[in-house]
Amino acid sequence: MSALTLDRVRLGAGGPLARVRVEGGRVTQVVAEAEGHGASDGEERVVDLDGRTLLPGLWDAHVHMAEWASARHRLDLSGTASARAVADRVRDHGGRVPGGAVLYGYGFRDGLWPDAPHKRLLDSALPDRPTALVSADLHAVWLNSACLALVGRSEHPTGLIREHEAHEVLSALPETPADVVDGRVADACEAAAARGVTGIIDFQYGDTVGDWERRSAASAPAVRVSAAVYPSHLDMAVKRGLRTGDETGASGGLVRVGPLKLFTDGSLNTRTALCRAPYPGLDGTDGSHGIEQTSPRDLVRLMRRAAAHGIEPAVHAIGDRANTVALDAFAAVRCRGRIEHAQLLSPEDLPRFAELGVTAGVQPRHATDDRDVADRHWAGRTDRAFAYAALLAAGARLEFGSDAPVSPLDPWLAIAAAVTRTDDDRPAWHPEQRLSVPDALVAAARGRRLIRVGDAADLVVVDADPLTADPGTLRAMPVHATMMNGRWTHGPY
Structure with missing residues (x-):
């Protein structure tokens, strides 16, 4: 050569x-x-x-690649200010697109809406065509009655389904053919390369390793790929002897096995992130503290089994209680790994990332996207939300991602959000947590300076x-x- x-x-x-x-x-x-x-x-x-x-x-260290690739072809609901506004957009879009296939939309954020999502609103907008709208944080799906019937849940009272049940519903919908998905993924990888991306960690749900083995057999991807393993595929990964960092597929080293993805809690927008303090209820009283997706005991058990076979864990943790649980699990197992999101942290947990050698996989665009929702639902605690400067000062290793399609797969949006802490005309939100441009570039390049x-x-x-x-x-x-x-x-x- x-x-x-x-x-x-x-x-x-x-x-x-x-x-x-x-x-x-x-x-x-x-x-x-x-x-x-x-x-x-x-x-x-x-x-x-x-x-x-x-x-x-540059790397995107947290992306759901097939979801992002598909979202680029779906009805964009970002920026909608109410459930009624979403229904209006669905009515307009559905009337212009022929056919009876499921109409998919993505990107709604209902945490600050004055009205609640309900199947009746979608039924009035598009009664006969199955409609499935995925929230921006991927933790909820809003269906009309036709779509509820399609997945066998006609009796659901509202059509707004969250967390595990939401993933079950989406899995029950008709699948897009693999060749169509693979073509969209290839296009999305080329678009990522056009923004300077040379690698991704793909946390797409399902058999992510198998999907990338199939794709790489057809053609080399435009980016390096680290493909996550989910608990449902852990036994198979162990049986095959796969370890984090191993080359897999016919990619010449471009596709490798990634971490084991685990969940401790939900998300901020759905008010399911596990927090020490309760969320304010709609009536002004205290609401719930969020949800525990995996018990501390099961978290340690799964992390220990994975680490024993060379698979590093990546633990989703958003609320402050969830981050403590995740760090406690790393302390118990004593393995390398990552905490994904790390959005709200207790002050005493900041130094533990460096002490335990745990990477903080963070998405700076979430800080600017969610500042208003955080101000409402984490009122009085936002000085320790999306605390990137504090993490860096405590010695933590930061790696930037987008969580696409939660935010666009564009590392420059993440870099700018980390540096400015705003993406509109408003002043910086908690400017004390801004990063310098050099530090942001390092985090966007997985540590390469x-x-x-x-x-x-x-x-x-x-x-x-x-x-x-x-x-x-x-x-x-x-x-x-x-x-x-x-x-x-x-x-x-």
Whole structure:
């Protein structure tokens, strides 16, 4: 394979001009511009990047890839301010799309609505066509009567179904053919590469490893993939001898086994995140504390079994009580792993991430998306919500994700949200929890801070220096080109 030199490239945010040589999928030379070109083998290709900024490739460390790929083809309900507004949008959309297949929508957030989702509203909008609307946090589904009948739940009183039952309902709906899903996933991976993404951790529900083995047998993905294992597939993974980090499928190392995904609680928007203090009830009295999805005993048991076979756990924990339970489980098992979301933390738990070697997989866009819902339902506690600066100061390792389709698969939205703590004209929300641009870039690159000889040639070239970019430019960062494993996956080359 001939060598490739990236010439006149700025090495990192605010960095010097340099030349970077790539060969065999790896960085083989990094030379400051003043030091000259170095040796050439005569087959070297040179790409002049004209002073653009070169960064380590970015990752989305939490995505539901098939859900995101499908959501890109579904009715978008984000930004709707009431159940009535959703019904109006369904009526308008359903009238324009022919056919009797299930109408899917996604992205509604009912935590601040003045009215409650109900099947009657959807029935009035679209009575004959089955309609299934998935909430932005993926923890609830809202069905009309036709869709309830389709899944055998005609007697459900409201049509709004949450948590485990919601996943059961979605699983009971007609499946999209695998080849259609795979085509959408391939398109979504290419779109991710166009935003500088070189890798993802895919937490899609189901047999995620098997799905990616099938896809990689057909063609190499445009991004690296770490495919999660769910408890329902743990026995099979153990039987096959799969371990976190192992190559799987026919991908040449691009698809690997990821962590075991476990749940301690629900979500903030559905008021099911497990918290020490109760949620305020609709009548002003105290409501519930959230839900416990997995008991502490079962959590330890599953984590211990996985760790004994080389599979690292990734534990979903959003409420402060849930995060304590998750950290206690890591302390009991003494294994490496991750806590996904870590949205509300008790002060005494902040240093435990570093002490236990647990990565905080966080989604900065959630902080800006959910600031109003947090102010209402976590009133008086938001100084320790989405506490990224406090986690970093306590020595924790942060890795950014989107949780797509909860927020878009675009790492620059996460970086900008972490740096600014706002995504509109309002002042920063808890600005004390802002991160610097360099720290945000590291978290978006799974810990890579520098481009070094020997590293995998997973690189992104951007047209603006993130260190000096204004917030708008940072969010919409113009990506000139993306390279993964030494090959261009986006750009003019």
